[in-house]
Amino acid sequence: MSPNPRRLVPDLVILAAAVGLFFVFPYDLAFLTRILIMVVFVLSLDLVLGYAGIATLGHAAMYGTGAYAAGLFAIHVSADPLLGLAAGAVAGAAIAAVSGLIMMRAHGLTLLMLSIAVAQVLQEVANKARPVTGGADGLRGIRMEPVLGIWEFDFIGRTGYWYAFTVMALVLVMLKVVVASPFGLSARGIHESPARMRAIGTPVYARLVAIYTLAGGIAGVAGALAAQVTSLVSLEVYSFEHSAEAVIMLVLGGTGRLYGAVLGVALFMTVEHLAAAVDPFNWLFIIGALVLGVVFFVPAGLMGVPGALARLGRGR
């Protein structure tokens, strides 16, 4: 199969947007970096929810574990950012593998409840392990070495921005490869019909644990990025709101499309940023209206808008 150059258009648009935003909003790089980190997190959720159909409201379990792992790694082992990312990935994957062994036996509401429970348990463990994690005060004292020994993390956040963008781009490319692979096809198959997958010889449970573990590693990378760029890990990394917002962002953008994660995060966080600035007390109303509008009018999310418009044009 020859590669289709048109497939690269969305990637080039993202790159152009990243460059443009860097120059247009040089004093909002911290916010833009948060968006990039969230994109990594929601991309990992898309693999789980959008592709494999695993219902979860506890994806922050892996994000938070990655964040604490990277923070502790930087404080006690090495302040090298890339090694810290690896530590976050391993920690996220490990917690996903262990919790996945239990969770992937469940379905529907039970699975949702279990996913929430895992994140809440981890949050409480982090809270109680105050000597290690800093408890409610958060993990402080994270100092990062320059990226590749060259680019130091600066006060304005230029290095953090490009570092987060590079990681996000690599995760996006990696996930594009994964979802186009036999592994990705099997994830879609499980989403469509686990019964049929078993009937074609697939060990569905083991495959779900594998998918969840891979996504956990990516969520761990997102958490590690957050810890490294902000030099702080708080208990909020495990919060239910964090998991739930990620689901909302993915639904807004469109599940099972990867680029839906990018669009959803960008839209949600931008609207949240602007709405909170305009009306600090009622901004959630605007977010709610946005979600309702998308769910009612474009159930497939922003990625479904072109298709919806085309159908409208054909009068269907």
Add this chain to the structure above:
Amino acid sequence: MSGLEVNGLNKSFGGLTVCKDVTFELGPGDRKALIGPNGAGKTTLANLITGIAPPSSGTIRLDGRDLRGLREPQRVRAGIAKTFQITTLFKRLTVRENIRLGVSERKRQGLKLLRRADGDRATEAEVAELMHQFRLTRHADTTVENLAYGQQRLIEMALTLALHPRILILDEPAAGVPTSENHLIVEAIERLPKDLAVLIIEHDMQLVFKVARSIIVLVNGAILTEGTPREISRDRQVRDLYLGAGHG
């Protein structure tokens, strides 16, 4: 013996026995039909053979190997595959992707992460061959949910055949298919590999008598009789069963 041996199979749910001492053999090239009224236990028997449900007692052997303890995916890999009574496909995937998934899982490529699912030439050639065999080539890139039910039944068979089974269980392959499209199913069964052992569960007697070379009649979970289509069509018990006692 090579092939499938079902011996003294029983299945009970509490006090309800749905499979009673069922014994039969299915060898390479066999075309055996399993018929019986609704609730006779045909699909239950198929589920016991494929490992969807465990039997209460009795043995199932494939080429002499006891399948006890093997779950459904393991039995598929051992060579037993089944189509579903109610079409169970990957409806938002294309026809090509459905069959590719079957071939890919049979080849145990499902954990491969770094190459494209459509990048293996041997797999693609096999997918194309199966689509050709079941007259699906012109629908290759259509999502399954957009195809007629008769074509979906053909995809069921193509997907199952992609697993290279030695024992193929067709659970009501013509169920829900309009009479005008029944010939598609008959033709597809006739084109199956000659050495494949096929067990057809079907209500449509015309189809059964066209494709089966022997028939098992199941009533209340037990085998009433077994014979050739000619023997079965003349069997008084079977005629009583289907037409009612005292039909003349």
